[in-house]
Amino acid sequence: MTAVRTMLAACISLAFVVGPVLAQETTAPAPVPAQAQSPAAPLPLNELRTFVEVMERIRTAYVEPVDDATLLENAIRGMLDGLDPHSAYLEPEAFRGLQDATSGQxxxxxxxxxxxxxxxxxxxxxxxxxxxxxxxxxxxxxxxxxxxxxxxxxxxxxxxxxxxxxxxxxxxxxxxxxxxxxxxxxxxxxxxVASVRTEQLDPGYAYMRLTQFQVNTGDEVRRELEKLNADGDLKGLVLDLRNNPGGVLQAAVEVADSFLDSGLIVYTQGRLSNSELRFSATNTDPSIGVPMVVLINGGSASASEIVAGALQDHGRAVIMGTNTFGKGSVQTVLPLNNDRALKLTTALYYTPDGRSIQAQGIEPDIKVEQARVTRDEAEMGFREADLAGHLSNETGVERPTVRKPAGPERSQDADYQLNQALNLLKGLNISRARG
Structure with missing residues (x-):
């Protein structure tokens, strides 16, 4: 029991020390909540005694020797695992992997x-x-x-x-x-990972695919928009966020800002004062207000949902596809002093209209399930102009059935959701022209 009491005393001391140390090691220091600073807040002594007793029992009775460092690391992992699916204790290799992922390689x-x-x-x-x-x-x-x-x-x-x-x-x-x-x-x-890819679907109609939100994604989007608008003939854009798992928050803000010239993009709320952030659009819009359709699905998460929610709330784009994943929580990476880090959920995202993304996701304006587009050859049929001896049109213009040889498959030919998005953009432009 002497060892237990000694370890209990160490744990009680640790409870007072850990908070400030972590705050000093973070890249964006976070103040400790008032309730954690108050000396009047009682420590859960019974739970601490239980913790130390369990640790002592394992050290003395487990079938194989286990060193204290391993037991404490396991205890730290257990603390994080018991919070939510996205909080984690990052050992050196995992910490480096996270940094590599956000950099794009x-x-x-x-x-x-x-x-x-x-x-x-x-x-x-x-x-x-x-x-x-x-x-x-x-x-x-x-x-x-x-x-x-x-x-x-x-x-x-x-x-x-x-x-x-x-x-x-x-x-x-x-x-x-x-x-x-x-x-x-x-x-x-x-x-x-090249986070941005573009192609032309039809003359005047472009497709932009975002695979991830990396630190440079916002700049890439702006460069691609400038290229697409170089000739001034861009009529519509499909922004594809399907199966985009998200990434860097600032990149999501910059991408949304590329299509908005004013207003709130996203805000966050958490327990700490510096976790309550608001991000607004600037007055630069390289997309010049071109009609947009944003494609989403169940693989669109986090930063993808921020962009889709902002464009939806501002009426800037038509959101098409299926419901998104619903990851509306903010993870802050807090480096520790031993090449390790905590990835800790610190806040929740909200769209400009105050909708929480968490466990709800973004619901599309037009629900379109994924399918494959196939051509019905029976629809080709024959026309009057194909019949022998038909009367001529007084304008001299006749359109007999023309069966074109099969050419290379275009993106919209194989992708039903993309096909529907392109058709909607064309319809919007026809309505504008006639209005």
């Missing part, structure tokens, strides 16, 4: 994951990565990694297992739509 499979019922759930695969090429889909549940069950693993442990040297292989056991488990073999690669 990292090693692994290229999937954003969360946790559900003890399994690892795919929020979205990232375009042009091993996971996307292997057919991993948003909503898939990963139940085994290289034959080892993931049940009981923390999300960070699972991520560490999926990372590895480029060129090495990994087998994931996946369940999709309550079906039977199946295996997918993937080859790890250095994942270099």
């Amino acid at each position: 990292f090693g692994g499979l290229g999937i954003e994951v969360g946790q559900e019922d003890g399994f690892i759930k795919v929020i979205s695969p990232i375009d042009d990565t091993p996971a996307a090429r292997a057919g991993i889909e948003a909503g898939d549940l990963i139940v085994k990694i290289d034959g080892e069950p993931v049940k009981g693993l923390t999300i960070m442990d699972a991520v560490e297992k999926m990372r590895g040297e480029p060129g090495t292989t990994i087998t994931l056991t996946v369940i999709r739509d309550d079906g039977r488990p199946f295996e997918v073999e993937l080859e790890r690669a250095v994942v270099k």
